[in-house]
Amino acid sequence: MSELVRTLNLKSYTHGSNQERIKFANEFGAGLKDIGFITLEGHGINPKLIEDTYAAIEKLFSLSPELKQKYTGESGGQRGYTGFMKEHAKQRKVGDLKEFYHVGQELPIGHPMALDYPANVWSDEVPELKPLTLSLHRELERVARNMLEALAIHFDLRQNFFADMIHNGNSLLRLIHYPPLEEGMPQDAVRAAEHEDINLITLLCEATTSGLELLTNEGEWYPVEALKGQIVVDAGDMLQRITNKVIPATTHRVVNPKGENSSRYSMPFFVHPYSGYLLETIPSTITPDNPERWPAITAGDFLYERLVEIGLIKK
Secondary structure (H helix, E strand, O other): OOOOEEEEEEEHHOOOHHHHHHHHHHHHHHHHOOOEEEEEEEEOOOOHHHHHHHHHHHHHOOHHHHHHHEEEEOOOOOOEEOOOOOOOOOOOOOOOEEEEEOOOOOOOOOOHHHHHHOOOOOOOOOOOOOHHHHHHHHHHHHHHHHHHHHHHHHHOOOOOOOHHHOHHHHHHEEEEEOOOOOHHHHHHHOOOOOOOOOOOOOEEEOOOOOEEEEEEOOOOOOOOOOOOOOEEEEEEEHHHOOOOOOOOOEEEOOOOOOOOOOOOOEOOOOOOOOOOEEEEEOHHHHHHOOOOOOOOEEEHHHHHHHHHHOOOOOO
């Protein structure tokens, strides 16, 4: 990985001295401010869990179109299956060349927030999908909490300032299949057109092939790879909003294959606050040179606005 995207080791934060924790926090914050992306090692997620989950999602997407449609969720694709080319970037009308499946927060029956989220949808044909994805969801949530604690240190806020937002939050594990290109696909369609993520931060375990690119401050596209054992972390619109754009939501895309025309699988974890959390600007980020940019809005309302923009909810 080039020096453009910093590579950090989470053990410096979880197992390090106070000085090492502060150094990690400042490097993480600086990496997000500079380019919006960092690469993470030492996260402690079992490689076999990632490997087995990829095997399960390959099996899931190999089901017939009729079977997959059975598992279409409600609420603008927030759970279950969303079909090929159903989602588009907010500034485009042509759908992305992908299909995906969402697994969200699983709260116990009777939990006061259980009704805030749609129910997960599970495939009868791939029974291992449920235990694997729920385990990975929990593990990625743990890593996200560590990252957000470090970010709070960087901003000189109380340690759980960001982490409290995601407690029982609406975080989503997205299982994506980008199929091989075929004749008849729209000429101007790409696997994932340029966009910014909606959420606070995104954690992306290594994808099965390359294709992810970020837009640099100089306006050039730069390839980003997560090697085995690494997670790419990037900042989303919600974090940009509450930091008054001190941390930008970096534009990125997934390009069509330039070499072998094969399937690509990936599983980004979109870290969301709970729906009722009020996204307000952090006061220390408001200065004469950087006046407050956005009014307060709940995370749930902001998510709804963006799902309308990308075509997953029809007004």
